[in-house]
Amino acid sequence: MGRDMVLGGRYELAEKLGQGGMGTVHRGVDQRLRRTVAVKVLSSALAHDPQSRARFRREAHAAAALNHPAVATIHDVGEEPHPDGPRPYLVMEYVQGATLAEVLRGGPLSVVDAVNAACAVLDALRHSHECGIVHRDIKPSNIMVTGPETVKVLDFGIAKAFTETATRITGSGAAIGTPAYLSPEQINGAEIDHRADLYAMGCLLHELLTGQTPFRGESPFAIMHQHLFATPEPVSRLRAQIPPAVDAVILRALSKDPKERFDDAAQMRAALAGALAQASLPTVQATASGPPVTRTGGRTALRDKFRISLRPCADSALALLGCLLSLLCARGQLVDTAHFGRVAIAAGVLGLVTLPWSTRLSCAVGWGPVAEAVAVNSELRRAYIGWQHSYVAIAALLALAAACCLVSAARGQRRGAGSWVAFWFSATASIWYVLDDLHKLFVFYLLLSLVAIATVSWETFELVRRRAGTGRQPGKGRSPA
Known part of the structure; x- marks a missing residue:
């Protein structure tokens, strides 16, 4: 069975993943539901005996009733005509x-x-x-x-x-x-x-x-x-x-x-x-009391270091909404993969933790999984329906809009939360247009990591530059060199 073959008029075989004694496994695409699946084309041992094929269908249908997070779901079972006899195949969760x-x-x-x-x-x-x-x-x-x-x-x-x-x-x-x-x-x-x-x-x-x-x-x-x-x-x-x-x-x-x-x-x-x-029973040890927190002028040293500011504003409210939505997207399992839920939880928690320090960083990480979940569940994706000029133009313009929003978000000094939201929605939509199912999430994870690292680096640089500028100002009892 060659590449790009379609089984049952529905399952397109895109890539061979492996071969064993029971058959050959392919990465495929369910053209009807537009999702990536694993298709196991079973060996010829089942192909020549009608009763064996019927027994296989019964066993596959029984296994399809299993519903457990640690069991790969069986979506479908069928037979494909072949000169040597019908070839049974099994469609499973990818x-x-x-x-x-x-x-x-x-x-x-x-x-x-x-x-x-x-x-x-x-x-x-x-x-x-x-x-x-x-x-x-x-x-x-x-x-x-x-x-x-x-x-x-x-x-x-x-x-x-x-x-x-x-x-x-x-x-x-x-x-x-x-x-x-x-x-x-x-x-x-x-x-x-x-x-x-x-x-x-x-x-x-x-x-x-x-x-x-x-x-x-x-x-x-x-x-x-x-x-x-x-x-x-x-x-x-x-x-x-x-x-x-x-x-x-x-x-x-x-x-x-x-x-x-x-x-x-x-x-x-x-x-x-x-x-x-x-x-692995832990050894109980006495907990030593740490040194008291040193206060200067009524504020903790940690508060001074990170210049925490909890004053409400539209940007901080937008960042908070993104973090909460990210946590809800993870709990709702809107993207059916093993890793997305943990990534969304990590992004939401990181956004909440960093919100008092930087609304820009909080928005940069919190809204990423939200936009990805919306893109996955929307019709704004190519998903093997074929390239058309309108789709190419939309994908190109979305990518251009994402680049413009990214520049706007980077140039904003303390604000720019709206630019981050616009960046994520346009960027994820363009990703879903351009890449196939096998690579979309990996590109998103990479993009989310790079955005978080770049934003942390930029905020740290800004903080150091501001403090260096403050240190050069005339101080008490000293004069500038």
């Missing part, structure tokens, strides 16, 4: 970030990061198990890291469809999945339940902490033999700083008998969280 497999290339994670990632995955598994869905293929490449403590688990339902397809085609309970993470019951072809996912979680956590899976061998059969008969080496022997309580959780999850593992994902998560809390 998730930006790196897989745990990519993160592990840089070495094992810290104990805290590894446990936090495992707890986030267990939250997703608890939700899926409560809905009667077993993942069957938990491994680092199926987990996307979207933030410091947030993940997205991919491919719910697909592994079961492939397992049942292999059983139907080969007539045996052939194990489908990655050998390093298969539970003994999966290898034996026995009936499995949610505890197979908990066994895979033990393998995953072992790898996150040590950089290697608990069982390794020269062939898949050697690895599967160890899953059945070998005793895993405690992770504390491979990495001394791992707490014994975390070691115990992994060993219990890797029990050969499912009955000896944790009862469910919630119990394993609680054990992990308790082990981490037990290992």
